[in-house]
Amino acid sequence: MFIVRKFCSIATLCKTIKPTNFTEKLFKQQDHPTLCLTAAKQFHGSAVHLREPKQDAIVIGDGDRKYEPQSPYRRHWPKRFQFVTSTRFGPTLPRVNKELKHQLPFNYKDKWSDKSALQGANDYIDILGDGTIHPVDLIKGPAFLIGYNANELGRLNRRLRFEGRYLADNFPSELEKILKRIKFLRKKYNYKRGKRVRKRFKYR
Amino acid sequence: MLGQTCRKITGSLNVSPRIEFKRYLWRNSICQQKIDITLKYTDEASGSIANKEPTLYEKFLKNPKSVPLITSRKLENCNKYRQPRQAWLETLSTVEDHKLGMLDLHPDIFAVHPRLDILYHNLRWQEFYKKIDYNWTPSRGDLDVSGGKQMPQKGSGRARNRNRSSIMFRTGAKPLGPKGPRALFYMLPKQYRVQGLCTALSFKYAQNNLHIVDSLEIPTDDPEYIQDLIDTRFWGFSALFVDDTDYMPENITYALAEFPSYNILPVYGLNVRDMLKHETLILTLAAVEKIEQKLLFHSSRNKRSSRFSMDTRYDQY
Numbered sequence: 001m002f003i004v005r006k007f008c009s010i011a012t013l014c015k016t017i018k019p020t021n022f023t024e025k026l027f028k029q030q031d032h033p034t035l036c037l038t039a040a041k042q043f044h045g046s047a048v049h050l051r052e053p054k055q056d057a058i059v060i061g062d063g064d065r066k067y068e069p070q071s072p073y074r075r076h077w078p079k080r081f082q083f084v085t086s087t088r089f090g091p092t093l094p095r096v097n098k099e100l101k102h103q104l105p106f107n108y109k110d111k112w113s114d115k116s117a118l119q120g121a122n123d124y125i126d127i128l129g130d131g132t133i134h135p136v137d138l139i140k141g142p143a144f145l146i147g148y149n150a151n152e153l154g155r156l157n158r159r160l161r162f163e164g165r166y167l168a169d170n171f172p173s174e175l176e177k178i179l180k181r182i183k184f185l186r187k188k189y190n191y192k193r194g195k196r197v198r199k200r201f202k203y204r
Numbered sequence: 205m206l207g208q209t210c211r212k213i214t215g216s217l218n219v220s221p222r223i224e225f226k227r228y229l230w231r232n233s234i235c236q237q238k239i240d241i242t243l244k245y246t247d248e249a250s251g252s253i254a255n256k257e258p259t260l261y262e263k264f265l266k267n268p269k270s271v272p273l274i275t276s277r278k279l280e281n282c283n284k285y286r287q288p289r290q291a292w293l294e295t296l297s298t299v300e301d302h303k304l305g306m307l308d309l310h311p312d313i314f315a316v317h318p319r320l321d322i323l324y325h326n327l328r329w330q331e332f333y334k335k336i337d338y339n340w341t342p343s344r345g346d347l348d349v350s351g352g353k354q355m356p357q358k359g360s361g362r363a364r365n366r367n368r369s370s371i372m373f374r375t376g377a378k379p380l381g382p383k384g385p386r387a388l389f390y391m392l393p394k395q396y397r398v399q400g401l402c403t404a405l406s407f408k409y410a411q412n413n414l415h416i417v418d419s420l421e422i423p424t425d426d427p428e429y430i431q432d433l434i435d436t437r438f439w440g441f442s443a444l445f446v447d448d449t450d451y452m453p454e455n456i457t458y459a460l461a462e463f464p465s466y467n468i469l470p471v472y473g474l475n476v477r478d479m480l481k482h483e484t485l486i487l488t489l490a491a492v493e494k495i496e497q498k499l500l501f502h503s504s505r506n507k508r509s510s511r512f513s514m515d516t517r518y519d520q521y
Contacts, residue, residue: 112442112464120330120477121469124397126515128498129472134518136391141336145387147521152383173348180345204383 151203153185260304260418261297277308277493281500286311289409291416293489296456297423299433307416307489310496312503314409316402323407325392326400326476335388341381344369391521398502404479405495413484415439416492420447420468422455427462434466440483441465446474448490471495 110116126134136147144162145155156178160167167175193201263270279288288308295302309315347369354365363372370376408414422429434443442465445456450470460466467482471494479485487495510516 114464117464117467117481118469118473118478120475121473123330123333123475123477124401125472126518127394127398127401127502128474128495131513131515134521135333136389136518136521139334139336139389141387142385145336145385145389147389149387149389155384155386177346181343184345199380204380 151189153182153189156182156185259295259297259421260293261295261302264302264304279308279310279496281504282310283312286315289315291409291414294415294417296417296420296433299429299436301437304418307492309409309492310500313402313496313499314406314414316399316406318407318410319399319403322396322400322403323476323480325396326404327480329390329392329397330475330477332388333390337382337386337388339382339386340384341378343379343383344371344377347377394502394505398499400476401474402499402503404476405485408479408485413440415484415486417486417488419453419488420445420456421453422459425455425458427459430456430459430463430466439486442482443467443484443486444469444478444482445486446471446491447488448494471498 122133122138123135125138139146142159144158148155148158150158160175160178160182164175167178188201189203258266282288288311291307291309292303293305293307295304344367349367349369351367354368355362357364365372368375371379405414434440445460445466445468447468447470452468457468460468465482467478469478471491474495507516
């Protein structure tokens with residue numbers, strides 16, 4: 001009895017179902033209410049879009065299913081025909097109606113100034129000149145660093161050889177810091193280094 | 205004893221003294237250059253201007269047959285299996301392009317195999333060997349901070365600590381940061397630098413950006429003259445003029461002072477980076493001879509042959 005009633009109610013529903021209405025509405029994204037709200041969809045890309053059925057998908061009224069009865073429990077559209085969410089969007093939108101505050105001035109670098117046009121002017125002077133001058137003589141900087149490239153211990157010891165007396169007379173606190181650092185580095189380089197050197201114990 | 209004899213020999217053979225070199229290096233302002241040039245001309249005998257040698261173009265105008273059409277140059281130690289390359293001899297005396305003759309160029313300098321790795325190493329060396337990095341961050345011992353405990357071990361809800369110099373604090377030390385002024389100095393072997401110059405020159409010749417000129421003398425002081433000259437010959441937006449010595453003719457210095465992309469250099473100022481930065485390279489005849497002589501001398505030089513010369517005192521680098 002219970003089942004018969006259900007069938008009767010279902011049969012009335014079946015008459016109202018028209019499968020064509022479903023396909024036309026859902027396959028057209030323009031009519032769908034939620035998809036219309038996405039702005040600049042063409043440029044921006046939407047998080048929500050429908051997955052359209054393939055062209056080879058089985059359509060009602062064709063193929064094996066031609067003479068099957070219509071039922072409301074059967075999907076007239078392909079399985080898993082649902083919304084797809086994606087977190088990938090397109091590029092950012094232009095800031096058209098927004099005020100730009102605190103805009104830093106952009107200065108172009110002058111690549112033809114007196115300094116940058118002839119930057120490497122006399123680098124080959126020991127070849128193309130007399131041979132009395134070397135490009136090392138052109139470097140400007142502290143005297144203990146011209147023509148010298150070494151790790152921190154070597155640099156500090158060389159600094160003491162050049163500027164030790166001056167620092168002892170005028171800047172004793174700075175000299176004390178240098179000596180402390182030399183003591184620390186001597187132990188670090190000579191006692192704390194093994195086959196595999198960690199970043200902490202590299203020669204810098 | 206040996207060093208003293210070497211110094212005497214080199215002192216007698218010096219062509220470009222050190223004073224002129226220093227003047228070129230340190231006095232970049234145009235006002236100073238003008239004063240030096242005018243002083244030089246007044247110091248010398250005023251009759252020397254009349255006794256100056258006429259340029260090839262002036263000779264050509266007077267008597268076209270006196271100037272030969274083809275001038276072949278003597279190339280030293282030319283490989284008999286390699287043919288010398290040829291280039292036109294042009295003038296700056298007129299806006300139009302008149303060719304005065306044809307020259308031979310040494311293939312071991314102007315027709316070297318294009319080695320891009322040598323060019324890259326030269327450019328990198330030019331950029332980095334002069335650099336000194338002044339970044340410095342303090343370590344725990346460099347901070348002037350009292351050694352006392354900041355707060356009692358227990359009681360406050362905060363983490364436990366000792367000094368204000370510890371790494372966890374915002375105003376504390378940076379343990380593995382840059383330390384001290386550091387030099388990024390290194391020297392390329394001499395052959396790498398010699399071959400770098402040769403490859404740059406051969407690139408310029410092969411790409412039709414090399415022009416040889418009899419001299420850098422110009423009839424007028426006008427900057428428009430040189431602009432028209434470069435526009436008619438399609439030499440590009442940037443040009444590098446190379447002469448034999450420091451002292452340049454005054455007209456060209458006044459004219460090129462207004463163009464930042466047209467620059468003058470003597471031969472000892474040539475380098476790979478400036479050759480590649482400027483589109484065209486313009487050499488004088490005397491400059492070409494000097495360059496060839498120097499580069500061939502150094503390309504065949506080794507430690508055995510340079511034992512008793514002043515070059516070896518820089519061998520520590």
